[in-house]
Amino acid sequence: MTEPILYVDDLTMHYTTRAGDVSAVDNVSFTLTKGESLGLVGESGCGKTSVAICLLKLLPDNAHIKGGHIYLDGVDLVPLSEEQVRRYRWRRISMIFQAAMNSLNPVYKVGDQIIEAMETHLENFSYPAAREKVAELFRLVGLDPALMDQYPHEYSGGMRQRAVIAMALACDPDIIIADEPTTALDVIVQDRILKELRAIQQKLNMGMIYISHDIAVIAEVSDCVGVMYAGRLVEKACTEEIFHHPIHPYTAGLMSAFPSIVGPKRELTMLPGEPPDLLHPPPGCRFHPRCPYATSICMEQVPEFKEYGGDHFAACWHPLEG
Amino acid sequence: MGEALVRVAGLSKFFPLTRGLFRESQEFIHAVEDVSFTIAPGESLGLVGESGSGKTTTGKLLVRLLDPTAGHIYLRANGSEVDIATLRGKDLKTFRRRVQMIFQDPYESLNPRLTIFDTIAEPLIVQGIGDVLEREERVAEMLVMVGLTPPSSFMFRFPHELSGGQRQRVAIARALIVGPTFVVADEPTSMLDVSIRTGIMYLMQDLAQRLGVTYLYITHDLAVARYMCQRIAVMYLGKIVEQAETEELLQHPQHPYTRALISAVPIPDPRIKRQAIEIKGSIPTPINPPPRCRFYDRCPIADAFCERNDHPPLRDVGGGHYVACYKT
Numbered sequence: 001m002t003e004p005i006l007y008v009d010d011l012t013m014h015y016t017t018r019a020g021d022v023s024a025v026d027n028v029s030f031t032l033t034k035g036e037s038l039g040l041v042g043e044s045g046c047g048k049t050s051v052a053i054c055l056l057k058l059l060p061d062n063a064h065i066k067g068g069h070i071y072l073d074g075v076d077l078v079p080l081s082e083e084q085v086r087r088y089r090w091r092r093i094s095m096i097f098q099a100a101m102n103s104l105n106p107v108y109k110v111g112d113q114i115i116e117a118m119e120t121h122l123e124n125f126s127y128p129a130a131r132e133k134v135a136e137l138f139r140l141v142g143l144d145p146a147l148m149d150q151y152p153h154e155y156s157g158g159m160r161q162r163a164v165i166a167m168a169l170a171c172d173p174d175i176i177i178a179d180e181p182t183t184a185l186d187v188i189v190q191d192r193i194l195k196e197l198r199a200i201q202q203k204l205n206m207g208m209i210y211i212s213h214d215i216a217v218i219a220e221v222s223d224c225v226g227v228m229y230a231g232r233l234v235e236k237a238c239t240e241e242i243f244h245h246p247i248h249p250y251t252a253g254l255m256s257a258f259p260s261i262v263g264p265k266r267e268l269t270m271l272p273g274e275p276p277d278l279l280h281p282p283p284g285c286r287f288h289p290r291c292p293y294a295t296s297i298c299m300e301q302v303p304e305f306k307e308y309g310g311d312h313f314a315a316c317w318h319p320l321e322g
Numbered sequence: 323m324g325e326a327l328v329r330v331a332g333l334s335k336f337f338p339l340t341r342g343l344f345r346e347s348q349e350f351i352h353a354v355e356d357v358s359f360t361i362a363p364g365e366s367l368g369l370v371g372e373s374g375s376g377k378t379t380t381g382k383l384l385v386r387l388l389d390p391t392a393g394h395i396y397l398r399a400n401g402s403e404v405d406i407a408t409l410r411g412k413d414l415k416t417f418r419r420r421v422q423m424i425f426q427d428p429y430e431s432l433n434p435r436l437t438i439f440d441t442i443a444e445p446l447i448v449q450g451i452g453d454v455l456e457r458e459e460r461v462a463e464m465l466v467m468v469g470l471t472p473p474s475s476f477m478f479r480f481p482h483e484l485s486g487g488q489r490q491r492v493a494i495a496r497a498l499i500v501g502p503t504f505v506v507a508d509e510p511t512s513m514l515d516v517s518i519r520t521g522i523m524y525l526m527q528d529l530a531q532r533l534g535v536t537y538l539y540i541t542h543d544l545a546v547a548r549y550m551c552q553r554i555a556v557m558y559l560g561k562i563v564e565q566a567e568t569e570e571l572l573q574h575p576q577h578p579y580t581r582a583l584i585s586a587v588p589i590p591d592p593r594i595k596r597q598a599i600e601i602k603g604s605i606p607t608p609i610n611p612p613p614r615c616r617f618y619d620r621c622p623i624a625d626a627f628c629e630r631n632d633h634p635p636l637r638d639v640g641g642g643h644y645v646a647c648y649k650t
Contacts, residue, residue, distance in 0.1 A: 043516065043518075186372035186373055187544075187583065188372065188583065191585075214588070215516070216545075216588035216590040217588050239592045240592050240593070244593070253517065257520045258545075258590045259546055260545055261544050261545045261572050262589055263591070263594075268549060269520070270517075270521050271520075275515075290517075
């Protein structure tokens with residue numbers, strides 16, 4: 001196996017609110033190798049976007065990394081100052097944000113916005129070279145380079161999302177984080193963007209972290225899948241394993257609650273209850289109040305995130321197939 | 323299949339594009355044009371399409387939140403059909419007891435300043451049903467039915483104290499409290515997480531059986547429609563392009579648009595590789611569209627015949643499977 005370019009070790013992040021600390025990311029560890037696509041899946045509030053903003057250290061004022069390390073090529077980003085992190089952000093790790101509409105400034109031409117990102121982050125910047133690069137990026141994401149001198153409102157939803165992808169690729173990052181990039185799009189456009197994103201990622205041999213609540217989308221774009229629940233990574237394995245041999249009851253529940261248009265129409269199972277309030281997360285395994293297999297140990301002790309062979313990790317006291 | 327509960331005939335809705343204050347509009351967005359379908363009592367018909375296909379406009383026309391430009395909507399009540407497209411005043415108000423709507427976003431469809439009791443009881447007050455005590459009893463019953471138990475612990479709370487799934491249950495209770503026979507559900511689960519969504523889907527099916535409710539289920543998600551609907555109608559640019567029983571439509575789609583749509587749905591199983599059917603471009607805005615097939619510009623199999631002729635009519639290809647295409 002190749003060396004990981006990204007190694008997240010025991011990452012813990014809290015949001016400070018007037019009501020108390022929200023434990024949004026709790027002891028999350030994973031690695032990403034060059035050219036690998038990791039899907040991070042989970043429901044709203046499970047901490048998947050919080051993990052992403054930790055990796056870029058784009059933290060809001062009330063968010064604090066309480067512990068852990070983010071090693072990028074062996075350098076820990078956590079203790080670095082904002083000044084130092086800027087050397088990595090966008091050039092090494094970049095991000096495709098969820099709402100393409102909101103991540104483009106309506107009063108600037110799309111091409112100029114991408115050039116601005118390059119000017120901010122690249123050392124030897126030249127305007128003509130940057131325009132050349134934008135034209136090349138536009139072709140890569142399937143946009144006509146002539147569109148670079150138009151404004152965001154002249155773009156359709158799918159075109160905007162492509163422009164945002166082009167922007168994320170502007171500084172040739174090693175890792176790209178895609179946070180629900182297709183959620184607001186219709187299926188036909190979504191399908192095209194997913195295919196293109198996957199092809200670009202493989203062509204440029206980038207690491208990708210694809211964040212989504214939609215396990216069907218995750219199945220299409222990921223080599224590996226990490227499942228998050230209530231701030232914790234509860235299972236991680238290659239996509240095939242996660243979908244066909246889930247170990248954690250939450251993963252299994254998520255899979256069987258998800259409808260599909262192919263195959264026999266099987267009964268959709270229902271997970272009882274709702275995800276916990278992370279101001280007061282339940283003790284022990286955070287899934288225990290909803291878990292059909294929970295016993296007393298689940299309520300008391302946090303299960304270790306350990307390997308069940310073949311790079312299949314899970315955190316559960318009662319693994320399904322272990 | 324007996325007599326239909328809802329029969330829609332030639333329904334159209336055009337929105338004028340106003341350019342200037344006093345000039346009469348020359349251009350219209352043909353949001354829904356000449357749409358016809360029927361829904362049997364107890365059935366759930368899925369209306370599927372992309373954004374801009376006119377599915378929500380159709381839903382709003384059926385509950386008369388919008389007035390149709392042309393066409394008829396017949397609702398069977400007490401053994402006879404009434405055209406609700408032209409109802410006014412008192413008749414319209416009585417009609418609203420029979421037909422209700424569930425909206426997509428439970429964060430926006432509930433008044434944040436009303437308690438759950440006030441929210442659910444409001445339709446009863448509007449319709450003048452019962453006195454205070456009776457209303458309280460009915461609201462409590464309804465809360466139990468939608469799974470918000472015990473009712474006393476929910477009645478006097480506000481929407482912000484509830485989760486998304488609980489809010490959608492309140493919205494369902496509010497729609498069903500007046501005892502409608504027909505409910506238009508506009509993407510009722512699309513804002514909810516998977517683990518919550520299944521519960522709402524089962525709740526809606528369960529209530530349909532227990533209370534005898536018929537749904538028009540509007541969704542962009544074919545997988546959800548597969549579980550919620552006996553039949554599916556696919557809309558494209560204001561027209562129904564294909565309609566069939568759910569499994570028939572998913573297994574044997576005929577219209578090139580339906581095929582492309584089905585082939586673009588991601589599958590939650592990495593072992594299955596989809597066969598991609600590519601179509602060009604994206605859904606345009608139907609401003610004064612030419613009379614030819616609405617799908618002509620993006621269709622992979624269109625030819626000169628399609629260009630010269632009007633939009634194809636829905637024709638029966640057997641077994642209640644209707645397709646609007648010259649080429650299939």
